[in-house]
Amino acid sequence: MPKLGIAKDFLADYAKLQKPIQKAVDAAIEKFAEHTHAGLHLEKLANAKDSRIRTIRVNQFYRGVVLAPDSGDEFLLLTVLPHDDANAYAVSRRFTVNQALGVLEVRNQQALDGIEPALRQAAKESPTLLFAKVKDADLVRLGIDADILPLVRLLTTEAHLEALANLLPTPQYDALTGLAAGMSPEQVWDEVSAYLPTGTPPEEVDADDLAAAVARTPDRFVLVSGPEELAQILAHPFDAWRVFLHPAQREIAHRPSYAGPALVTGGAGTGKTVTALHRAVFLARRAEAGALAADDRNDGPAAPSILLTTFTRNLADALDRQLGTLTDDPSTRERVEVLNVDRLAYRVVAEALGRQPNVVDQRELRQLWDTAAKATGGAFTGVFLEREWEHVILAQRLRQPAEYLAARRHGRGSPLRAEQRQQVWEAIRQVTDSLRQRDQHTHLQLADQAARLLAERTTRPYRHVIVDEGQDLHPAQWRLLRAAVAVGPDDLFIVADPHQRIYDNHVSLGSLGVGIRGRSRKLTINYRTTQEILAWSVRLLTGLTPTGLDDQPDSLTGYRSPIHGRRPIVRSHSDRDTEYGQLADQISRWLDGGVEPHAIGVAARNGHLVRAIRDKLGAAGIPVSSTTASKTNAVRVGTMHAMKGLEFRCLAAVGVDASTVPAKAAVTAASEDPIAHQHDLQRERCLLFVACTRARDSLYVSYVGHPSPFLATI
Numbered sequence: 001m002p003k004l005g006i007a008k009d010f011l012a013d014y015a016k017l018q019k020p021i022q023k024a025v026d027a028a029i030e031k032f033a034e035h036t037h038a039g040l041h042l043e044k045l046a047n048a049k050d051s052r053i054r055t056i057r058v059n060q061f062y063r064g065v066v067l068a069p070d071s072g073d074e075f076l077l078l079t080v081l082p083h084d085d086a087n088a089y090a091v092s093r094r095f096t097v098n099q100a101l102g103v104l105e106v107r108n109q110q111a112l113d114g115i116e117p118a119l120r121q122a123a124k125e126s127p128t129l130l131f132a133k134v135k136d137a138d139l140v141r142l143g144i145d146a147d148i149l150p151l152v153r154l155l156t157t158e159a160h161l162e163a164l165a166n167l168l169p170t171p172q173y174d175a176l177t178g179l180a181a182g183m184s185p186e187q188v189w190d191e192v193s194a195y196l197p198t199g200t201p202p203e204e205v206d207a208d209d210l211a212a213a214v215a216r217t218p219d220r221f222v223l224v225s226g227p228e229e230l231a232q233i234l235a236h237p238f239d240a241w242r243v244f245l246h247p248a249q250r251e252i253a254h255r256p257s258y259a260g261p262a263l264v265t266g267g268a269g270t271g272k273t274v275t276a277l278h279r280a281v282f283l284a285r286r287a288e289a290g291a292l293a294a295d296d297r298n299d300g301p302a303a304p305s306i307l308l309t310t311f312t313r314n315l316a317d318a319l320d321r322q323l324g325t326l327t328d329d330p331s332t333r334e335r336v337e338v339l340n341v342d343r344l345a346y347r348v349v350a351e352a353l354g355r356q357p358n359v360v361d362q363r364e365l366r367q368l369w370d371t372a373a374k375a376t377g378g379a380f381t382g383v384f385l386e387r388e389w390e391h392v393i394l395a396q397r398l399r400q401p402a403e404y405l406a407a408r409r410h411g412r413g414s415p416l417r418a419e420q421r422q423q424v425w426e427a428i429r430q431v432t433d434s435l436r437q438r439d440q441h442t443h444l445q446l447a448d449q450a451a452r453l454l455a456e457r458t459t460r461p462y463r464h465v466i467v468d469e470g471q472d473l474h475p476a477q478w479r480l481l482r483a484a485v486a487v488g489p490d491d492l493f494i495v496a497d498p499h500q501r502i503y504d505n506h507v508s509l510g511s512l513g514v515g516i517r518g519r520s521r522k523l524t525i526n527y528r529t530t531q532e533i534l535a536w537s538v539r540l541l542t543g544l545t546p547t548g549l550d551d552q553p554d555s556l557t558g559y560r561s562p563i564h565g566r567r568p569i570v571r572s573h574s575d576r577d578t579e580y581g582q583l584a585d586q587i588s589r590w591l592d593g594g595v596e597p598h599a600i601g602v603a604a605r606n607g608h609l610v611r612a613i614r615d616k617l618g619a620a621g622i623p624v625s626s627t628t629a630s631k632t633n634a635v636r637v638g639t640m641h642a643m644k645g646l647e648f649r650c651l652a653a654v655g656v657d658a659s660t661v662p663a664k665a666a667v668t669a670a671s672e673d674p675i676a677h678q679h680d681l682q683r684e685r686c687l688l689f690v691a692c693t694r695a696r697d698s699l700y701v702s703y704v705g706h707p708s709p710f711l712a713t714i
């Protein structure tokens, strides 16, 4: 029986087919798998650029394209397309093994041959060449092969290189873009060697050994163990991340063990959540194998030993759904518990109290703070007091006035004299006393209390804790997570992106006893967004170098997307009604273009705008829903905060005007606290960045009057 491999592109093409055609593909594959090479009709095409490419019949209108080795019985399903497109693909593509990396790569040889004369002409007319200063030996060392090299020598501008993005083999294109951006060959090697699944290049590369090359390219090709695995893969065609991990993601997720807490960073859409989910399943399977080996079986379900956690309940629900997509094996699932941090805190405290704790209502809490502020004679605002409590007192667990008087006030800009601190302490005590009298708690108080309760116990509830969106957690929540798992190998696995910090927490893990020295990894390839949307969104963050959880400045160097598309559209309007009308027109165009309503998102800075947009779109006959209603097929409209963790084919960010973004109420006046002012502006900038990077194919941004100052860097 021939061995079957599947290309990631095949899965993507299969996903786009209608059900009956998918069934025909399934039948064709089944037939293919049953027969030997000789017994099946594999059609060879005249003039094909790769003599090993064949097509197979799916039905009257569709054909599959297969790479059939000259010898051996491994076949790769490359794509499935309408008849003419399949033939066009089959004659134009050539598959090669990258000589530096050993990975299997594909090029559009026909198009490259076609473009060569124009590049030759441009090179003749240009006084400079793009890679004049790069030696042949360096290009070869980075995997540029003998057929591509002459073409590279003809390139005159980065725009010409960009035009080859979808034609050149991706690893070679990546190496060239790195060099064109001014990186040294050594730096580029660091980047392209991320394609190596084992981290080290193969000693010898056999250009004809397809099976070895496929095994070295797990991000694009997978060999299927049998019909069951194939059916599993084809059952979730939209979720390529279940099967195809980038070598960098795989290395991180499947690493046998980390000696202690590990940190994974990376820009928006680089697959941090995907990596965290794979790590959870990896650890669960390892625990399962360990239990079986020890014959540690009992009849009931295994207690969860892995906590997969994040900031909000919505994000945790999304993680739970994704985990279900990754594995439906009950014995793996029952080992992983998905809970947001607030719920964990609540549960630990409830268990200790023997009853449910009361969480204070946000509006009541606001009143308590405002009352306390009034009592200071207007010396401080309620917001100031609340932040001082959360960011200084709760963050450092200060219990006595003397501790507060001596404390360093990290991230707080306006110095306080001793008598002012006394006054602040009294005001805060007034609020905490009121909460105690009412038997009410904030979520952060519960986290603090839960951390203490767990720290006092001799056993820990979990063996491993995996944290998504770590950049937004408060020190009290980190203390809780630290106390939830014993110190040791694989205790904490944290993913975070400081560029997406949209809440107020700035944390140094080291100061909380979570040391990650030497166990920090970075992901740089964006899988969600096109390079055009990414480059545009990154410019929103110009000048921003946030500090990471490891106290190091975090940069987006090397952050890029292999997917290309249209540039974002930015529209200015004279008034809101026109802005909403144009938004409805834009959404109608997306819908007419075949985009499903639920694949469209609309983000605005505040609830007032969100409600108005929902009303206007609804009145224009467009189905709308909230961001949490993932089951309805309607355009999802929500605040920028609610966009976190979501993604859409098309996204509109509306009301990005000077008076709305940044939100005035969310920014401390520079006169009140210059450091808090800077932090707040930074957070608002990140919020717009988070919203815009939810777009996969199209981004539309609009404003009324003057644009947000954040758009000035675009």
Ligand SMILES: Nc1ncnc2c1ncn2[C@@H]1O[C@H](COP(=O)(O)OP(=O)(O)OP(=O)(O)O)[C@@H](O)[C@H]1O
Pocket: 219, 240, 241, 244, 245, 246, 249, 266, 267, 268, 269, 270, 271, 272, 273, 274, 275, 497, 500, 526, 527, 528, 645, 647, 693
């Ligand atoms: N190896 C992969 N192959 C295919 N798709 C992938 C891969 N890794 C991630 N993706 C897809 O890319 C998108 C972004 O992934 P994910 O949500 O894990 O990124 P993230 O870094 O957590 O993003 P953010 O920080 O913006 O929330 C998702 O649609 C995911 O399915």
